[in-house]
Amino acid sequence: MMIDIQGVSKSFGTHKVLNEASLKIERGTTCVIIGRSGCGKSVLLKHIVGILHPDQGKVFVDGKEVSCLNEAGMNALRMKIGMVFQGGALFDSLTVGENVGFGLIEHRKIGQRELLERVEESLCMVGLCGIANLMPSELSGGMKKRVSLARALCIKPELILYDEPTTGVDPITAASINELIKSLHDKLQVTSIVVTHDMVSAYTVADRIAMLYQGKIIADGSPQEIQSSTHPVVHQFINGLAQGPITETLDHDSRIKQ
Amino acid sequence: MKMPQQFFINIGQKVFYFLYFVGGMVNLASQTIYLTFMPPYKKDRIMEQAKKAGFDSLPIVSLVSLFIGFIFALQTAYFMQRMGSEIYIASLVALALVRELGPVITALVVAGRVGAAITAELGSMQVTEQIDALETLATNPIKYLVVPRFVALSLMLPLLTLYADIIGIFGSYLICVYKLGISSGMYIHVTFDALLYKDLFTGLLKTVFFGMIIAFVSCFEGFNVEGGAEGVGQATTRSVVTSFILIIMCDCFFTAIFYFLFP
Ligand SMILES: Nc1ncnc2c1ncn2[C@@H]1O[C@H](COP(=O)(O)OP(=O)(O)OP(=O)(O)O)[C@@H](O)[C@H]1O
Ligand SMILES: [Mg+2]
Numbered sequence: 001m002m003i004d005i006q007g008v009s010k011s012f013g014t015h016k017v018l019n020e021a022s023l024k025i026e027r028g029t030t031c032v033i034i035g036r037s038g039c040g041k042s043v044l045l046k047h048i049v050g051i052l053h054p055d056q057g058k059v060f061v062d063g064k065e066v067s068c069l070n071e072a073g074m075n076a077l078r079m080k081i082g083m084v085f086q087g088g089a090l091f092d093s094l095t096v097g098e099n100v101g102f103g104l105i106e107h108r109k110i111g112q113r114e115l116l117e118r119v120e121e122s123l124c125m126v127g128l129c130g131i132a133n134l135m136p137s138e139l140s141g142g143m144k145k146r147v148s149l150a151r152a153l154c155i156k157p158e159l160i161l162y163d164e165p166t167t168g169v170d171p172i173t174a175a176s177i178n179e180l181i182k183s184l185h186d187k188l189q190v191t192s193i194v195v196t197h198d199m200v201s202a203y204t205v206a207d208r209i210a211m212l213y214q215g216k217i218i219a220d221g222s223p224q225e226i227q228s229s230t231h232p233v234v235h236q237f238i239n240g241l242a243q244g245p246i247t248e249t250l251d252h253d254s255r256i257k258q
Numbered sequence: 259m260k261m262p263q264q265f266f267i268n269i270g271q272k273v274f275y276f277l278y279f280v281g282g283m284v285n286l287a288s289q290t291i292y293l294t295f296m297p298p299y300k301k302d303r304i305m306e307q308a309k310k311a312g313f314d315s316l317p318i319v320s321l322v323s324l325f326i327g328f329i330f331a332l333q334t335a336y337f338m339q340r341m342g343s344e345i346y347i348a349s350l351v352a353l354a355l356v357r358e359l360g361p362v363i364t365a366l367v368v369a370g371r372v373g374a375a376i377t378a379e380l381g382s383m384q385v386t387e388q389i390d391a392l393e394t395l396a397t398n399p400i401k402y403l404v405v406p407r408f409v410a411l412s413l414m415l416p417l418l419t420l421y422a423d424i425i426g427i428f429g430s431y432l433i434c435v436y437k438l439g440i441s442s443g444m445y446i447h448v449t450f451d452a453l454l455y456k457d458l459f460t461g462l463l464k465t466v467f468f469g470m471i472i473a474f475v476s477c478f479e480g481f482n483v484e485g486g487a488e489g490v491g492q493a494t495t496r497s498v499v500t501s502f503i504l505i506i507m508c509d510c511f512f513t514a515i516f517y518f519l520f521p
Contacts, residue, residue: 087387089390
């Protein structure tokens with residue numbers, strides 16, 4: 001699936017989160033979006049599945065403008081997209097198995113046997129075989145995140161949006177999630193967008209890295225290009241420096257407020 | 259200097275919130291009613307909600323209506339004994355319970371018990387992005403969450419009310435027969451004599467609307483939660499208070515209409 005974000009602006013009240021952000025993602029590539037906490041990465045992802053609608057600008061997925069789709073068109077599109085929410089967003093009144101199979105149960109006419117197989121298969125892909133009968137409240141934070149990933153995988157999507165898939169899981173699991181993202185990309189040509197703070201994971205999975213800063217995509221290129229970027233903001237972020245333009249503007253802003 | 263300004267800003271905010279509420283409720287109600295009649299129909303989800311709203315409310319409804327029956331019998335007895343016409347306690351209690359007290363008390367109990375639970379549940383789903391997750395799984399949250407609660411509440415409230423009427427009358431019967439010395443056969447006879455079908459009908463018909471009010475208000479407040487756990491708490495309070503007010507207003511409206519329609 002190809003994604004084309006054209007000049008999207010979004011405000012909440014007076015707070016302008018996205019300010020004419022533009023980004024193009026080719027079919028079958030993995031694009032990593034980096035940026036500081038609270039800069040609007042999750043908001044950007046929600047525009048792609050049409051949970052949020054842009055104040056200005058357009059989002060095209062597969063050539064169709066997302067906010068102009070009717071209900072049937074939107075549902076058809078969403079059945080091709082898997083989204084892993086930052087906090088998991090598991091339905092806590094349903095079991096893990098029902099959560100993972102939710103899309104299939106609601107929309108595809110498939111038999112009980114096949115459903116159970118698909119659910120178990122998805123859970124095994126994230127390393128959580130045999131927990132289908134637990135409730136989400138019985139899981140740890142990292143397990144919830146992986147179940148959420150399994151739920152996204154279960155509908156066999158063409159596009160997967162990962163909102164910080166490796167945050168809050170141990171390094172070994174994080175590495176296996178990275179492997180999973182890579183193998184989906186290599187074997188099934190799934191298009192992926194990965195939001196992450198973890199630069200190691202970003203370099204492992206990315207075909208492209210884009211950086212969101214002050215509501216705009218300020219840099220967009222291959223991992224090598226980003227790594228050798230001379231843009232001061234990008235440089236500070238990927239090297240995790242305490243001093244630099246990002247923190248200076250913050251200091252500046254807070255001085256103005258005082 | 260600042261006071262009058264602040265006053266008008268406050269009024270403005272209240273008016274704005276009110277209009278937002280009315281618009282949102284009308285929107286939610288129309289979408290819900292439309293989606294209720296669109297396939298697919300998920301019966302088991304309605305049954306689950308019907309159990310939560312109806313069956314699980316039986317203990318508290320029994321308790322409250324039994325005591326209302328006791329109280330009402332004793333209070334009317336106070337006056338009727340002075341008039342020397344104790345036997346009319348039966349007819350008064352029957353009419354008041356079936357026409358007014360049964361429906362309203364049941365609706366208020368359900369609003370406090372079920373409405374609050376719905377707001378808290380949907381509200382915490384909202385703050386943990388579960389509602390967003392439903393949408394990304396191509397499921398309409400109104401169809402999935404509101405429709406079953408709407409159908410369950412508007413069907414269960416009349417049934418619960420009917421049950422409350424019976425228990426309330428039974429409560430009053432206990433007082434009259436065992437404390438005031440009215441004969442059992444006489445009490446039953448007078449009760450059935452006083453009640454007309456239209457009393458029962460108008461009493462139960464309005465509870466269908468009370469059920470809808472509870473469903474719409476509690477779901478609307480749940481969907482509109484902002485600001486984490488604290489927001490859920492505030493929304494729950496607001497949901498119960500708003501339901502109470504709307505139920506009483508709606509009751510007044512229906513009582514007036516029925517008064518002129520079925521004199
Ligand atoms: N529904 C909303 N209502 C109001 N403000 C919102 C809403 N959603 C997001 N915001 C605001 O938008 C900004 C960006 O939020 P977002 O969740 O996209 O950040 P993020 O880049 O994903 O950060 P993190 O890395 O911490 O997850 C935040 O300042 C937040 O306050
Ligand atoms: Mg985020």
